Amino acid sequence: MHPFARRVSAIAPFEVMEVLGLARELEHGGADVIHLEVGEPDFATPEPVREAARRAVCDAPMTYTSGIGLIELREAIARWYHDIFRVTVDVDRIVVTTGSSAALLLALGACVNSGDRVLMGDPAYPCNRNFARLFDAEPILVPTDSGSAYQLTADQIRVRATPDTSAVIVASPANPTGTLVADDAWDGLIAACDSIGATLIVDEIYQGLVYGRSPHTVLAHTDQVVVVNSFSKYFQMTGWRVGWLVVPPGWTRHIETLAQNLFICPPTPSQHAAVAALSPECAPILDARRREFANRRDVLLRELPRTGLVVDAVPDGAFYVYADTRAIADDSFAMVRDLLSAQGVALTPGRDFGDHAPDTHVRIAYTQPVPRLLEAIQRIVRWRSETG
Numbered sequence: 001m002h003p004f005a006r007r008v009s010a011i012a013p014f015e016v017m018e019v020l021g022l023a024r025e026l027e028h029g030g031a032d033v034i035h036l037e038v039g040e041p042d043f044a045t046p047e048p049v050r051e052a053a054r055r056a057v058c059d060a061p062m063t064y065t066s067g068i069g070l071i072e073l074r075e076a077i078a079r080w081y082h083d084i085f086r087v088t089v090d091v092d093r094i095v096v097t098t099g100s101s102a103a104l105l106l107a108l109g110a111c112v113n114s115g116d117r118v119l120m121g122d123p124a125y126p127c128n129r130n131f132a133r134l135f136d137a138e139p140i141l142v143p144t145d146s147g148s149a150y151q152l153t154a155d156q157i158r159v160r161a162t163p164d165t166s167a168v169i170v171a172s173p174a175n176p177t178g179t180l181v182a183d184d185a186w187d188g189l190i191a192a193c194d195s196i197g198a199t200l201i202v203d204e205i206y207q208g209l210v211y212g213r214s215p216h217t218v219l220a221h222t223d224q225v226v227v228v229n230s231f232s233k234y235f236q237m238t239g240w241r242v243g244w245l246v247v248p249p250g251w252t253r254h255i256e257t258l259a260q261n262l263f264i265c266p267p268t269p270s271q272h273a274a275v276a277a278l279s280p281e282c283a284p285i286l287d288a289r290r291r292e293f294a295n296r297r298d299v300l301l302r303e304l305p306r307t308g309l310v311v312d313a314v315p316d317g318a319f320y321v322y323a324d325t326r327a328i329a330d331d332s333f334a335m336v337r338d339l340l341s342a343q344g345v346a347l348t349p350g351r352d353f354g355d356h357a358p359d360t361h362v363r364i365a366y367t368q369p370v371p372r373l374l375e376a377i378q379r380i381v382r383w384r385s386e387t388g
């Protein structure tokens with residue numbers, strides 16, 4: 001047989017999988033593991049969404065839909081932008097996708113040529129760099145720090161750009177930091193991308209999960225941007241695999257061709273269910289859960305100093321805290337392994353999120369109820385006193 005393509009070895013597995021494997025072994029042996037490594041909500045998909053899926057499976061044709069999704073869902077998304085953000089988005093610019101993973105693939109597939117460069121902050125969502133590699137493009141990981149809330153700046157974009165930089169990826173709120181692009185930074189980012197001739201791709205997957213502020217969309221500033229979104233996080237539908245893109249005017253036909261060839265269409269039952277996720281019936285359920293995440297975040301930020309972990313940029317969104325481990329460990333990867341075996345607390349090592357200072361950070365996901373978070377804090381304090 002022919003050897004695997006080079007890109008297979010260029011794409012590294014997630015380090016957190018090793019953590020998960022160890023956690024499973026410990027649990028098999030009877031240990032109580034607190035999972036703060038998992039990047040998905042611990043809430044069940046809201047009942048109105050499940051009910052809509054049940055109805056659809058019984059009554060609606062379970063055939064392929066259009067490659068860009070059910071018109072009812074695309075219209076519901078357009079209405080949602082109007083009602084929540086007061087932004088008018090033409091339904092023709094909305095493309096339903098198989099989660100935001102497919103949305104990111106389609107976005108990069110549409111604007112990146114082999115050999116191009118894709119700028120992104122470091123730390124960032126690990127798949128972004130691998131998606132770029134899949135298209136034989138080069139991901140350029142630009143180190144960010146707390147000075148810009150771990151977000152790329154317009155100056156960094158200008159300085160790091162080359163003639164073959166075709167795309168810039170930004171996420172707000174971001175994974176792993178939970179930080180947002182400042183309101184007054186958007187116009188600069190848009191202008192910087194415009195000046196270097198690159199497409200700005202904004203991942204808004206955690207958009208609804210913001211605390212102490214209103215949700216934001218870059219679409220309020222420009223239509224010359226590709227927006228990635230999903231029903232996975234705020235709508236608590238990770239396994240349903242449905243998300244969407246908002247593309248600039250004139251792009252849909254090209255994205256549709258790619259989408260048809262790659263995916264035929266997003267899952268039909270999930271698309272029917274997603275319409276219900278945007279309904280007024282779901283809004284109070286989702287808002288109550290958002291408030292619960294806000295409460296967990298506050299508890300964690302209040303209690304973390306007891307552990308020696310340091311959070312140096314305010315996580316205003318998502319459900320992650322990115323913490324500096326230097327005060328308590330030389331190597332965050334070794335710390336994650338040791339903390340898990342000794343105390344049964346699972347975190348995600350910084351290594352998964354880039355090359356910049358990966359061994360001095362961990363990501364903590366507050367996808368557990370408050371009593372479990374407090375128990376985890378206790379265990380980290382105990383681990384520290386036993387190892388330190």
Ligand SMILES: Cc1ncc(COP(=O)(O)O)c(C=O)c1O
Nearest residue numbers: 039099100101125175230232243
């Ligand atoms: C920033 C970011 N973008 C995209 C995704 C992919 O999510 P999905 O494909 O479930 O929509 C994730 C998942 O964790 C993420 O954190």
